[in-house]
Amino acid sequence: MFSNLARPKAIFSMWLIIQERMLTADRLSKWNMNVDTTCVFCKCQPEHHHHLFYNCSTIMEVWCDIFKWLQIPVPANTWSQLLCWFVGKAKKKTAEGQLLRMVLAETVQEMAGFPLNCLTEDSDPVILPSRLLGNYGPRWDAMRRKKQNI
Numbered sequence: 697m698f699s700n701l702a703r704p705k706a707i708f709s710m711w712l713i714i715q716e717r718m719l720t721a722d723r724l725s726k727w728n729m730n731v732d733t734t735c736v737f738c739k740c741q742p743e744h745h746h747h748l749f750y751n752c753s754t755i756m757e758v759w760c761d762i763f764k765w766l767q768i769p770v771p772a773n774t775w776s777q778l779l780c781w782f783v784g785k786a787k788k789k790t791a792e793g794q795l796l797r798m799v800l801a802e803t804v805q806e807m808a809g810f811p812l813n814c815l816t817e818d819s820d821p822v823i824l825p826s827r828l829l830g831n832y833g834p835r836w837d838a839m840r841r842k843k844q845n846i
């Protein structure tokens with residue numbers, strides 16, 4: 697496995713998310729659990745894996761902000777394409793690869809954790825990019841500077 701400087705919790709969540717094993721509302725509903733199947737972010741579309749991590753209009757804004765910060769045009773139109781792009785870039789043993797591994801893990805961790813966090817914190821998903829960049833931005837900036845020096 698490639699080294700990843702993200703938090704272990706984020707790396708584990710990323711692994712579950714890549715395997716599409718997160719307990720999204722559609723999966724819980726299939727197990728006859730009584731849950732609201734509406735997306736927790738946009739509150740207007742059914743919640744399923746690809747919607748929750750990419751297709752949702754609210755989540756797309758998060759990805760746009762992340763890629764704007766990375767200074768890379770959004771490289772995909774679907775979750776599957778985004779994942780392929782990350783895997784292709786992140787498997788490289790370069791500073792860029794290291795940065796992208798951490799960005800993917802921490803970003804999807806924040807997305808996955810948001811429904812739980814909104815029980816106790818600010819429930820507006822527009823805070824996700826600023827929270828991500830506030831929490832991890834300085835570390836990512838240092839890694840990006842290292843990438844540019846190589």
Ligand SMILES: [Zn+2]
Binds near residue numbers: 736747748752753
């Ligand atoms: Zn949505």
